[in-house]
Amino acid sequence: MTTDDIPLTPLEADDALAAEYVLGVLDMAERSAAEARMKHDSAFADRVAAWATRLADLDDAYPEVAAPEDMLPRIEARLFPVEPPPARRPLFGWLAGLATAAALVLVALALFPPAAPTARLVATLGEADAALRFEARFDGQALTVTRVAGSAAPAGQVQEIWIIAPDAAPVSLGLMPGESLAVPYPAAPTGWTLAVSVEPEGGSPTGVPTGPVVAAGVITDL
Amino acid sequence: MSEDPVADLIDRVARQDRAAFRELYSRTSAKLMGVLLRMLGQRAEAEEALQEVFTRVWLRAGRFDATKGRGMTWLIAIARNHAIDRLRARPDEAADAGPEALDQLRDASPGAEGRLIALGEAGRIADCFQTLEPDRAEAVRGAYLGGLSYADLAARHDVPLNTMRTWLRRSLLKLRECLDA
Numbered sequence: 380m381t382t383d384d385i386p387l388t389p390l391e392a393d394d395a396l397a398a399e400y401v402l403g404v405l406d407m408a409e410r411s412a413a414e415a416r417m418k419h420d421s422a423f424a425d426r427v428a429a430w431a432t433r434l435a436d437l438d439d440a441y442p443e444v445a446a447p448e449d450m451l452p453r454i455e456a457r458l459f460p461v462e463p464p465p466a467r468r469p470l471f472g473w474l475a476g477l478a479t480a481a482a483l484v485l486v487a488l489a490l491f492p493p494a495a496p497t498a499r500l501v502a503t504l505g506e507a508d509a510a511l512r513f514e515a516r517f518d519g520q521a522l523t524v525t526r527v528a529g530s531a532a533p534a535g536q537v538q539e540i541w542i543i544a545p546d547a548a549p550v551s552l553g554l555m556p557g558e559s560l561a562v563p564y565p566a567a568p569t570g571w572t573l574a575v576s577v578e579p580e581g582g583s584p585t586g587v588p589t590g591p592v593v594a595a596g597v598i599t600d601l
Numbered sequence: 602m603s604e605d606p607v608a609d610l611i612d613r614v615a616r617q618d619r620a621a622f623r624e625l626y627s628r629t630s631a632k633l634m635g636v637l638l639r640m641l642g643q644r645a646e647a648e649e650a651l652q653e654v655f656t657r658v659w660l661r662a663g664r665f666d667a668t669k670g671r672g673m674t675w676l677i678a679i680a681r682n683h684a685i686d687r688l689r690a691r692p693d694e695a696a697d698a699g700p701e702a703l704d705q706l707r708d709a710s711p712g713a714e715g716r717l718i719a720l721g722e723a724g725r726i727a728d729c730f731q732t733l734e735p736d737r738a739e740a741v742r743g744a745y746l747g748g749l750s751y752a753d754l755a756a757r758h759d760v761p762l763n764t765m766r767t768w769l770r771r772s773l774l775k776l777r778e779c780l781d782a
Contacts, residue, residue: 394777395770398770399773401678403744403745404751405750407689410689430777431678435670436726436727438636438674441632441635441639441677443634444631444634444638445634446651447648450630450651450652451626451627454626455619458655458659542660548653563664564663565617565663566617584689584690585689586686
């Protein structure tokens with residue numbers, strides 16, 4: 380019991396935090412902070428990975444439970460929609476006003492055709508004259524979202540980038556560390572939506588956008 | 602290719618191989634469903650979460666690094682993290698953390714943890730749990746398998762939250778010492 384009273388060294392505390400993250404005992408704010416740290420502190424990310432491996436033996440205790448038979452078709456329908464024309468795509472309930480944004484994106488893309496063939500423009504987030512505007516480019520390996528107008532979120536907040544498959548929940552691509560975020564990505568999925576929301580420092584605590592959506596646009600195959 | 606067929610499938614999924622995605626699903630969905638059901642305790646929510654998990658697998662497969670761990674470990678981490686995010690986002694998380702509520706909700710009886718041995722808790726971890734005091738080992742298992750938070754664990758073991766945190770952190774470091782030895 381006496382060892383409980385000795386404070387942990389900084390390295391021990393880091394490792395304990397990595398273990399706590401893997402265990403899942405942290406509250407939402409602490410979890411978000413740990414996830415944010417993993418993105419820029421590779422030593423800490425390695426500690427997390429090492430703990431995931433250490434505790435993986437416990438996974439044997441999870442039973443196998445068959446998923447419903449129609450589950451795979453449902454997932455596939457969500458991920459691989461039959462390609463309709465992007466402009467006619469039905470819109471997503473969580474984001475009002477996207478129809479307008481999408482239409483304006485198409486106009487913007489028609490007016491400003493992509494110049495660089497190595498990283499072609501695949502989406503514009505925000506109207507052409509908006510104070511805050513982002514562009515997404517794809518070079519065959521990575522999707523890069525760049526803020527082309529406006530500034531970063533106010534202190535204590537951060538801009539988070541989301542990708543949304545048709546009729547699916549948004550999935551975070553990451554936080555804007557500066558003016559640009561590059562994410563390794565196999566393709567630019569036509570018809571999917573990119574959106575930027577303002578989240579508390581460390582990113583959305585819930586895994587879905589919690590703050591206001593400040594820009595959005597649909598990925599277009601040009 | 603490698604000795605980790607799940608990792609090979611994830612690598613193919615990263616290259617947008619839909620057949621590989623289907624095969625990965627058929628190999629791993631029952632396990633991931635088991636993880637989600639165990640942690641979330643509700644079938645409908647677990648099914649919804651499973652869809653979300655496989656969506657993330659498709660989107661994030663490119664970030665999988667086979668040098669950092671096994672494919673199945675990566676998949677279970679995605680499922681567990683998603684379940685934990687859902688649990689922490691539940692509005693009644695703190696209020697309902699009484700032991701009775703937990704037992705009902707998450708099959709959290711001591712018997713449930715005891716089943717571990719029956720299910721063949723593998724490798725060194727079973728031996729290393731022996732080096733911990735029994736209630737602390739149970740806290741580690743309960744957190745990992747059931748997604749219990751510090752608040753849940755403190756209520757369940759009837760100790761202040763900070764005491765639970767000190768216990769658990771010490772136990773984890775001790776566990777590491779044993780596992781890495």
